[in-house]
Amino acid sequence: MTSPVAISEPLEAGLYIVATPIGNLADLSPRAADILTRADVIAVEDSRVTAGLLRHIGIKRPMLPYHDHNAEGMRPGLIARMASEAVALVSDAGTPLISDPGYKLVRDARAAGHHIVTIPGPCAAVAALTLAGLPTDRFLFAGFLPSKAHARAVAIDEIAAIRATLVLYESGPRLSACLAALAEGLGDRDAAVTREITKRYEEAVTGTLTHLAARYADAPPKGEIVIVVAPPGEAPPPDPQDADAALVEALTRLPVAKAAGEVAKAFGLDRKALYARALELKGE
Known part of the structure; x- marks a missing residue:
């Protein structure tokens, strides 16, 4: 006699915040795969990216776009659906809401009294901290700095005195200028440039901010990049x-x-x- 085929129970209606791989698809957790398989609809940044992930686990699910450019218009409909459906929220890579749109969806879902669950997993900022070899007891995630020089300098000045390791995201073409601006605003601290995290060519290059700025000046790297900067040294005694x-x-x-x-x-x-x-x- 053959065993009966197990039928997955439907998910409780509500919002499911699902972390997805930042490079290596094998990093998708079994729990995350299960939630995506059973979700009624998945809110995605880019359906092409998420479709590739779903193919990896052998499923197809309805997807709706939810990103910076349409969030205000899409959010009320998603909140309404959570009353009777399981809505999964994913970003293109990593943990949703970390340098991605989404916190307003969580806020409004809670205000509406909906069930909210987080399914933790990969996060580029935390993974970079583990690779950098810099203090991890206190850290500040600062996301992307502004691209324009003056606004970037103001943002750096705001975080310069914080006694914690700094974690920032950056793109390859802007990397050298960002590192040089950090050196000017923070002093020549130790730092690490991490890229291609979890992928075949994963690397963490360490050195001072000026050394790293010079290294990448003529050879901007490809891929998504995380900069990790050491905290400031001991403050001088007050005068x-x-x-x-x-x-x-x-x-x-x-x-x-x-x-x-x-x-x-x-x-x-x-x-x-x-x-x-x-x-x-x-x-x-």
């Missing part, structure tokens, strides 16, 4: 004169105790010592 000036200014606005507390927090100094100094400055 006592600067703390004094800040304390004098704070005393024009605040009582002694609050002024001492504000400056202590800003400069990382001892509050009690600053309180005593504030009394001195006020002649008390």
